Amino acid sequence: MRTPCGSTAPPPLAGDEARRRADLLKALADPVRLQLLSVIEESDGHEACVCDMTDRVDVAQPTVSHHLKVLVEAGLLHRERRGSWAWFRLDTARLAEIRAFLPG
Amino acid sequence: MRTPCGSTAPPPLAGDEARRRADLLKALADPVRLQLLSVIEESDGHEACVCDMTDRVDVAQPTVSHHLKVLVEAGLLHRERRGSWAWFRLDTARLAEIRAFLPG
Numbered sequence: 001m002r003t004p005c006g007s008t009a010p011p012p013l014a015g016d017e018a019r020r021r022a023d024l025l026k027a028l029a030d031p032v033r034l035q036l037l038s039v040i041e042e043s044d045g046h047e048a049c050v051c052d053m054t055d056r057v058d059v060a061q062p063t064v065s066h067h068l069k070v071l072v073e074a075g076l077l078h079r080e081r082r083g084s085w086a087w088f089r090l091d092t093a094r095l096a097e098i099r100a101f102l103p104g
Numbered sequence: 105m106r107t108p109c110g111s112t113a114p115p116p117l118a119g120d121e122a123r124r125r126a127d128l129l130k131a132l133a134d135p136v137r138l139q140l141l142s143v144i145e146e147s148d149g150h151e152a153c154v155c156d157m158t159d160r161v162d163v164a165q166p167t168v169s170h171h172l173k174v175l176v177e178a179g180l181l182h183r184e185r186r187g188s189w190a191w192f193r194l195d196t197a198r199l200a201e202i203r204a205f206l207p208g
Contacts, residue, residue, distance in 0.1 A: 012139035029129035035116035037207040095208030103145040104199030
């Protein structure tokens, strides 16, 4: 397809897929969520207990729980209950998918 | 550091750096901006004219210009004027940086 300036360009990414990708990036695009993910990534076995997160970021426990829920719902974290505590680990496949669809 | 549940976890990403990374991800986290980036990525020479974008996404030209401005200000695109038209190309170093700091 030729455009007024003389260049050619392909059709864009489909709208539905663009919205799905934007939702994944929105789940990542928060400073506290990036801090929580960094704690999990750097922890032994790449997993961390909710009590670790609450100690390490400068927000109250209900806010930590809210951000962890957003990350689980986006498919970026897995949640598992062990005794009294909830533990979280990265969904490395989902994160690899994001890395792969980024342009450039 | 040992926490109540018995796990150990490192300190998180610093707040300033977390905010900088979140701002980069927010610039990416929009369906129209992902479509515009896909047009540029798939175009000859990985660059595209503003007229290409306007033809290929389902929003009006001022909205396209707004989204391109957000991407330029975030350092994700370079803008160059050629005659009557503005051309855009990806900042591949900035996109590689995002890919590198994603967890997982």
